[in-house]
Amino acid sequence: MKKLNIEALHAELLTQLPVERVRKQEELKYHTTFKIGGPADIFVEPISMDELSFTLKTIKTHNIPLTVIGSGSNILVKDKGIRGAVVSVKEMMQIMDCKDQTLYVGAGYMLKDVSEFAWSQGLTGLEFAIGIPGTLGGAVFMNAGAYDGEMSHVVSRVRAVAFDGTIKEYDVKDLDFGYRHSVFHDNHEVIAEIVMTLTEGNQEAIKARMDELTEKRESKQPLEFASAGSTFKRPTGYYAGTLIEQTGLKGFSVGDAQVSEKHAGFVINTGNASAHDVLTLIKEVQQRVHDAHGVHLEPEVRMIGED
Secondary structure, eight states: OOOOHHHHHHHTTTSOOOOOGEEEEEEEESSSOOOOOOOEEEOOOOHHEEEEEHHHHHHHTTTEEEEESSTTTEEEEEETTTEEEEOOOTTOOOOEEEEETTTEEETBBBHHHHHHHHHHTEEEEEEGGGGOBHHHHHHHHTTTTETEEEEEGGGEEEEEOOSOEEEEEEEGSSOOOOTTBBHHHHHHOOEEEEEEEEEEHHHHHHHOOOOOOOHHHHHHTTSSSEEEEBBBBTTTTTTHHHHHHHOOTOOOTTTTEESSSSSTEEESSSSSHHHHHHHHHHHHHHHHHHHHHSSOOOOOOOEESSS
16 A cells, blocks of 8 residues: 655645644544544544635645544444544534524534524424434434434535535435435535525424433433444334344443443443454344344444554
């Protein structure tokens, strides 16, 4: 593998970005909800559309591999980390606005905060999102959903940045939303700003629904432990957690990686789990569930980086 010129990239990025937002050999366990992951050669946190455009264009000019993350939920970074540049969009929070029934929001805002902002404006449609971990950009990328709602129901337009720095705009019809899928899986552009269209609602009813969903989530999910959220996609006709529980795997551990005893659909980090621990556990769960039920569980968590 050819040697990457990280020093030259680092120097050029510092011409327009402050030193505290361009870091070399940054441990990614500090930037994932799993609290797992080796170092990135270079880690960059742009805060605006212009900074993001400059960052992506510069990385491409230097021919450096690029990985984009948000709050680090729904990903498992492997133990040797990520070669090249990791760009985090979790600081992209320059806009959170409401006009009539339309929200304009930066991709870095946490979904919980966006849901609460909609409630504060008396708008309904985002209650389902109150308990989904991660940023709004990540939620759009994955078409995240819960409790009969999903991002495709509310998103009307997205502004994104291509790897060459070009700013693009997409209407909902061009977003190719599907189950845990959007067009950004295919074009690899970086979501920067999202426009959502909601409807007027009763603030008390909206808050009551949000409180109900929050209580449901807190009572059923192992939020007291680090995890990447739900570990497996829902197989057709089944629930992953139920299959895993029926296979007798609640509490099953490899190192500090464990199938949650509270909800078998979650793999948790009980202390200092490595990515290798998690991957070994996932493989064993897949094998045992397949042997017992003939169903293949497909991970919902994205695995990135090097072993």
